[in-house]
Amino acid sequence: xxxxxxxxxxxxxxxxxxxxxxxxxxxxxxxxxxxxxxxxxxxxxxxxxxxxxxxxxxxxxxxxxxxxxxxxxxxxxxxxxxxxxxxxxxxxxxxxxxxxxxxxxxxxxxxxxxxxxxxxxxxxxxxxxxxxxxxxxxxxxxxxxxxxxxxxxxxxxxxxxxxxxxxxxxxxxxxxxxxxxxxxxxxxxxxxxxxxxxxxxxxxxxxxxxxxxxxxxxxxxxxxxxxxxxxxxxxxxxxxxxxxxxxxxxxxxxxxxxxxxxxxxxxxxxxxxxxxxxxxxxxxxxxxxxxxxxxxxxxxxxxxxxxxxxxxxxxxxxxxxxx
Amino acid sequence: xxxxxxxxxxxxxxxxxxxxxxxxxxxxxxxxxxxxxxxxxxxxxxxxxxxxxxxxxxxxxxxxxxxxxxxxxxxxxxxxxxxxxxxxxxxxxxxxxxxxxxxxxxxxxxxxxxxxxxxxxxxxxxxxxxxxxxxxxxxxxxxxxxxxxxxxxxxxxxxxxxx
Numbered sequence: 016x017x018x019x020x021x022x023x024x025x026x027x028x029x030x031x032x033x034x035x036x037x038x039x040x041x042x043x044x045x046x047x048x049x050x051x052x053x054x055x056x057x058x059x060x061x062x063x064x065x066x067x068x069x070x071x072x073x074x075x076x077x078x079x080x081x082x083x084x085x086x087x088x089x090x091x092x093x094x095x096x097x098x099x100x101x102x103x104x105x106x107x108x109x110x111x112x113x114x115x116x117x118x119x120x121x122x123x124x125x126x127x128x129x130x131x132x133x134x135x136x137x138x139x140x141x142x143x144x145x146x147x148x149x150x151x152x153x154x155x156x157x158x159x160x161x162x163x164x165x166x167x168x169x170x171x172x173x174x175x176x177x178x179x180x181x182x183x184x185x186x187x188x189x190x191x192x193x194x195x196x197x198x199x200x201x202x203x204x205x206x207x208x209x210x211x212x213x214x215x216x217x218x219x220x221x222x223x224x225x226x227x228x229x230x231x232x233x234x235x236x237x238x239x240x241x242x243x244x245x246x247x248x249x250x251x252x253x254x255x256x257x258x259x260x261x262x263x264x265x266x267x268x269x270x271x272x273x274x275x276x277x278x279x280x281x282x283x284x285x286x287x288x289x290x291x292x293x294x295x296x297x298x299x300x301x302x303x304x305x306x307x308x309x310x311x312x313x314x315x316x317x318x319x320x321x322x323x324x325x326x327x328x329x330x331x332x333x334x335x336x337x338x
Numbered sequence: 339x340x341x342x343x344x345x346x347x348x349x350x351x352x353x354x355x356x357x358x359x360x361x362x363x364x365x366x367x368x369x370x371x372x373x374x375x376x377x378x379x380x381x382x383x384x385x386x387x388x389x390x391x392x393x394x395x396x397x398x399x400x401x402x403x404x405x406x407x408x409x410x411x412x413x414x415x416x417x418x419x420x421x422x423x424x425x426x427x428x429x430x431x432x433x434x435x436x437x438x439x440x441x442x443x444x445x446x447x448x449x450x451x452x453x454x455x456x457x458x459x460x461x462x463x464x465x466x467x468x469x470x471x472x473x474x475x476x477x478x479x480x481x482x483x484x485x486x487x488x489x490x491x492x493x494x495x496x497x498x499x500x501x
Contacts, residue, residue, distance in 0.1 A: 022373060022457055026380025029464035089380075293377070293458040 021296050024089040028302045031085070032290070034061050035302075036309050038336050044313070045330060050320040057313065071317040075310060082306050083128040086299070094130075095296060098187045098200050099303065101151075103129035104136065105180035108152055109173060111140035112160050155179040174228050181207050181230040195289055195297045199282065199304075204232040206278040209260065212244035212251050213267065213274075221245070234259055272332060279308055280335045287337065305337030348431030352417040355431075355438030356410035359491070363406025363445025370399025370453025377457040381464045388463065391470055395460050398477050399452040402445035405488040409441045412495050430498060437494035444487030452480040 036044075040060060047053045050071055057063065063074045064081065087093050103126040110124045114137070125133035131149055136156075139147040145157045155176055163172040181204050188200035208229050215225045222245040229237045235258060243250035252264055266277035286304055289297030312333050319329045343350065378392035411420065413434050418424035426434075455477035462473040 020376075022376045023380040026377040026457070026460060026464060027384055029461040030381055030384035033465055291458075293454070293461055 020294055021090065021299055022294055025293055025295075025298045027089050028298050032298075032302060032305075032337075035305055035337060036060065036312075041312065041316070041333055041336070044316050045326045047320065050317050053313075053317055053320055062313075071314075071321065075314050075317070078306075078310055078313075079128070082303070082310070086303060090296075090299065095191075095196075096303070097130050098184060098191065098196055098203075100128060100130045101183055101187065102180060103133075104131050104152060105155070105176050105183075107131075107133040107136045108140070108156055108159070109176050111137040112156070112163060112172060112176075113169065115141045116160075116163055151179075151183045177207075178228060178230055185230060185232055193296050193300070195286065195295075195300055198285060199300065201232055201234055202278065202282055202285075204230055205234050205260065206274075208232060208235055208237065208240060209251075209255065209263070209267070210271065210274065212240050213248065213271065216244045216246075216248045216251055276332055276334060279311075283308065283335045283337055290337075301337065308334045308337070343428070347428035348426035349417055349419075351428070351431035352413055352426060352434035353419065355435035356413040356419075358435070358442040359406040359409040359413070359438040359445075360403075361406075362442040363409075363449065364403045366446035366449030367400050367403030367406075370402070370449040370451075370456065371396055373453040374399060374456040374460065377460040381460055385464070388467070391463050391467070392460050394474065395456040395463070395477065398456050398481065399449040401481060402441075402449035402452075402484045405441050405484055405491075406445050409438055409488070409491045409495070412492065413438060416495060416499055430501070433498045433501075434495065437491050437498060439491075440487040440494075441484070441491040445484055448480050448484040448487075452477050452484075455480055 040056075043056055044053050047056060054069070054071065054074060057074060063077050066073075066077055086096060090096075107125050107129055110121050114121045114124070121133075121137055125137065127133060129136075131152060136148065136152065139145060140156055140160065143160075145153040147153075148156055159172045159175045159179075162175055163169065184200050185204045188197050191197060191200075211228050212225065215228065220228075222241060225241045225244045226237075229241055231237050239254055240251070243254040252267065255261060255264055255267070263274060263277050263281075266273040282304060286297070286301040289295070289301040292298055315329055315332060318324070319326070374396040378396045381388055381392050414420045416424065417426050417431070417434065459473040459477050463470055
């Protein structure tokens with residue numbers, strides 16, 4: 016991919032960064048008495064625009080759509096975001112396969128912000144016209160659908176799609192020039208492999224199944240990870256202690272959500288120096304990831320307020336702030 | 339060709355110097371102002387109230403082009419292209435050409451880098467408006483080297499006159 020100048024996009028991002036929620040904003044949200052007070056506070060910070068979004072879900076979906084329309088507005092080549100959006104394509108493919116085989120409508124389960132139109136994915140899957148899908152989806156769709164129909168094993172179908180998704184993200188790493196995108200792709204695949212390995216170890220899956228589920232990446236030796244996962248959880252921890260992910264061991268010992276938080280925080284720390292880059296895609300990716308983390312955090316806080324969950328529990332799961 | 343250079347070589351080389359000063363310093367300024375303009379447009383699309391502030395940053399790399407123009411005017415007036423006709427030798431022509439080089443090349447590179455620096459400074463002002471003064475000093479530092487080059491070019495031109 017040719018080097019592009021992102022001067023204009025970065026200048027707009029600089030201004031937008033000032034509107035990201037800071038640690039003190041999160042404190043205010045957490046100390047709010049209920050979800051409605053949280054929503055009012057968020058609206059004061061510019062969330063929801065001028066639209067009437069009184070429910071938490073409306074507010075969050077408005078922000079998600081707003082983020083993507085902003086991102087696609089500031090860069091000329093929208094394919095630069097494929098490494099993030101492609102996950103949604105594979106999610107839509109899973110939804111389409113499950114809905115078609117169960118004869119139910121997908122309603123709002125399809126994610127609109129994707130590389131390939133979700134309607135096209137659903138239509139192609141429902142009519143078994145896989146050739147209408149892009150190359151990276153067509154073979155996966157055909158194979159996942161035939162596996163589900165022949166085995167009725169939903170978990171196996173999900174594994175096939177997830178594996179192809181991660182393989183495609185790893186393949187995208189080779190296409191991009193940006194080091195930060197390469198790193199993002201690598202971390203996405205590596206963290207997913209670790210999660211898969213841990214789940215497989217806890218559910219005592221066979222070595223053959225684990226090998227099929229894991230996707231090769233540069234920062235992990237998949238063969239060793241698979242062997243460790245088949246030996247048990249402690250072996251995984253032992254192996255990870257010898258890799259660059261040794262700082263994730265404590266988080267993994269805590270819980271899977273603590274590990275997910277570690278992954279997001281690790282990425283935020285890597286992205287932070289990009290804030291000072293005036294011409295590269297780095298600040299754009301940094302803002303995108305930061306805003307997605309912010310939306311994730313707000314969703315968590317609002318759900319906690321609606322379900323009367325203790326603030327302390329949420330505070331532990333809040334990601335590091337990018338600003 | 340050799341007859342042409344023997345009769346007009348002085349004017350030719352001096353005019354080439356004037357062209358170099360305008361051309362290279364102008365290119366540098368155009369690139370610098372263009373880059374800063376793109377960043378300024380990005381900030382303005384989010385906050386139009388910052389127009390005055392970002393305009394100053396955009397104009398900073400424009401000065402090199404003006405310096406090149408000034409040197410070109412001085413050369414042209416000294417060789418009689420502007421004003422009264424003057425007889426100049428081939429050696430004088432070459433000296434005028436040499437005198438134009440500092441602002442031509444220093445103008446080119448300093449304007450491009452000042453433009454880059456202005457882009458970064460515009461980003462600073464977009465985030466922290468109260469840091470305008472500090473942000474302005476950083477690209478202004480690059481100007482020093484364009485001024486030094488201008489000084490040498492002007493001193494050289496006046497020195498050639500006195501020879």
